[in-house]
Structure formats: structure tokens, C-alpha cells
């Protein structure tokens with residue numbers, strides 16, 4: 076995320092923040108002259124003496140003196156550690172000790188914003204009251220960037236899929252909802268900013284050096300071979316965790332509150348891909364964000380994988396059954412999940428569904444390409460009969476969906 080943020084800061088945001096909240100401007104003067112804010116700042120930096128909290132650059136300088144952020148943070152951590160070990164447990168220094176412990180997980184050279192990494196320092200690099208390293212600024216920028224990127228990616232990929240891949244015969248399916256596609260788009264567009272806001276803490280931890288993301292490919296970091304290995308590792312790790320998260324989301328009490336909105340779509344269009352309750356979407360995306368805190372992952376590859384999973388999510392909702400592979404959890408498998416609820420919870424592979432005995436082989440009829448309306452109607456009728464039986468068990472007798480055909 077630091078690569079993306081630095082590009083955005085360099086080209087757009089440095090100038091925007093400099094104009095909105097200039098250093099030495101009215102707000103800056105107010106803060107400098109406000110005894111209350113100064114008191115709060117000094118209290119906060121006393122308990123949590125690191126850049127991650129202070130953010131505001133004059134205060135950062137006060138905390139770090141003339142040394143680098145890295146040196147200052149590690150000396151603070153060391154001295155507090157020493158203080159704690161050499162004296163009895165003292166309630167007064169406990170918060171600072173715990174904070175220092177947390178900071179010991181931080182890679183000091185990976186803290187974002189103190190110096191430019193990929194691009195030069197532009198004209199407005201340090202012209203704003205809110206420095207690049209300010210937590211509030213980071214949170215705000217990330218919220219804006221990832222929301223816009225999320226909307227753009229969702230709309231572009233789903234639209235391309237709708238135009239070039241999607242099988243529109245599904246519009247005539249007896250369980251296609253009235254105005255379904257617009258309902259899906261509305262649900263996804265309103266969910267994305269909330270999902271992004273919930274994910275923001277992970278991005279902030281990354282920007283402050285707590286993840287195992289890295290950039291340099293060399294012998295110490297395992298070279299290209301290790302970068303390539305990260306692709307199957309990431310897919311297998313996230314596939315496993317999403318399976319269990321998804322099964323938990325089908326637990327009746329949780330299903331009713333969080334997951335039912337995504338199962339409103341019995342048959343899907345590509346726009347159903349991100350149409351979730353935001354907390355549901357966030358829970359299912361957690362494995363992607365947890366991975367780089369547990370395992371080393373190349374920063375550019377992470378961006379690529381993040382884009383890929385969004386593509387994949389659209390693809391498994393597009394109703395175009397290209398793959399009948401027994402290992403890949405493709406569109407046909409996910410269609411089975413939307414139709415029959417209790418099967419195929421996986422995301423990328425059928426591995427965990429097979430282990431968890433929830434795998435259901437997609438109907439052979441999914442893969443017949445010729446249009447035979449009569450045959451299709453017969454099959455849809457059979458699907459509806461089976462589906463209604465399971466839906467009754469999962470959701471109860473009342474169905475509040477409004478179908479286009481009714």
C-alpha cells in the first residue's frame with residue numbers, strides 16, 4: 076500500500092493537503108497556541124513515545140530529536156525494556172512498556188512518510204500541517220484511494236464480464252429478482268466504502284512497518300523463486316481461511332444477520348460479486364489482509380494478488396461455466412452455492428469442501444452450450460424445486476424476495 080500511497084501523495088495528495096491545511100496556516104497557529112492541545116499531545120507522547128501516535132511533524136521532531144525515526148524508536152524501546160526489566164512492575168510505566176513491546180515488532184525502515192522511497196520529494200512534500208506520516212492523514216488518504224479503486228475495479232471488471240462473458244439467459248430464470256442487477260450494484264457500491272473503512276487498520280499497520288511485506292528481491296529475501304512460491308502459498312492459505320469463515324457465516328444466527336444479503340441472489344450477475352453486507356465482505360477478505368502479517372510477501376505481488384482476487388470474485392458470479400475442473404472452485408461451483416446454499420463454500424479450490432464433505436459436483440446441464448429453451452425450462456424447474464426445499468430449511472418458510480417472473 077505504501078507504493079500506491081506514495082504515488083498518490085506525490086502526484087495529488089501532497090498538494091491537496093498543503094492547500095487545505097498549510098504548515099503555518101490558521102489551524103497550525105491555533106494548535107501551536109492552544110495550551111489544551113499541547114497538554115494532550117505531551118501526555119500522549121509520554122505514554123506512547125513513537126511516531127505512530129504523534130504523527131504531527133513538529134511533535135515528531137520533539138519526540139525523535141535530530142536522530143532518525145528508526146534510531147529514536149528503537150532507543151525508546153530499549154530504554155523502556157531495560158527500565159521494565161530492572162525494576163518491579165510499575166503501573167505507571169506499564170502502558171509505555173507495552174507500547175514499546177508492540178513497537179519491537181515494527182520494522183523501523185518501513186515506516187511510511189518520513190522520507191520518499193520510490194519517487195523524489197516533490198514541491199509540497201513537507202508543506203502541510205498533516206505530514207505524510209500522520210496517522211489521521213494516512214487513514215483518510217487510504218479510505219479515499221481504496222474506495223475509489225474498489226469502486227473502479229468492481230464496476231470495470233463486472234461491466235466487462237457483463238458485456239463479454241456473462242450468459243444473459245439467466246434473466247429468464249424463474250429465480251431472477253425484479254431489478255436484480257441494480258439491487259446488486261447498489262448493495263456493492265454502498266458496501267465497498269464500509270469494507271474499506273473496516274480494513275483501514277490493516278493498511279495503517281502495513282504503512283507503519285508491522286507487516287512482513289518487502290520490496291527488494293535478493294538472496295536475503297529468497298530471490299525470485301520465493302516470490303513465485305508466494306502465489307500458491309497465498310492462494311492456499313486464503314482458500315482455507317475463507318472456507319472456514321464462509322462456513323461460520325452459514326451458521327443460522329450469523330447467516331440471518333450477515334450473510335443472507337449475499338444469498339438474496341439465487342442466480343447471479345457479475346455485479347453480485349461484491350454485493351455483501353459490508354461486515355460479511357470484510358470477514359471474507361480478512362485472510363488476504365492477515366497473510367502479509369504472518370508470511371513474507373512481495374509488495375508488488377501483493378497488489379497483483381489483491382487485484383486478482385477481485386477479478387476472481389467477479390468471475391465466479393458471471394454464470395459462464397468454462398471450467399468443470401474437479402480441483403478449481405469455478406463459476407459452476409459457486410452457482411451451486413447460490414442455488415443450494417449448503418455446498419461449495421470454497422473460494423479458489425474444492426479442497427476444503429472435499430475435506431469438509433460439503434462438495435457438490437455442478438450439474439452436467441450447466442455445461443451444455445446449445446440453446447434449447449424447453450430443456451432449459453425443465454432444468455430450471457428442477458433447480459427451483461430442489462432449491463426451495465433447501466431454502467426453507469436455511470431461511471424458513473417466508474421468502475421476502477421479489478422475483479421478476481412473478
Ligand SMILES: [Zn+2]
Nearest residue numbers: 321325334412
Ligand atoms: Zn454463502
Ligand SMILES: [Zn+2]
Nearest residue numbers: 337392409413
Ligand atoms: Zn457469491
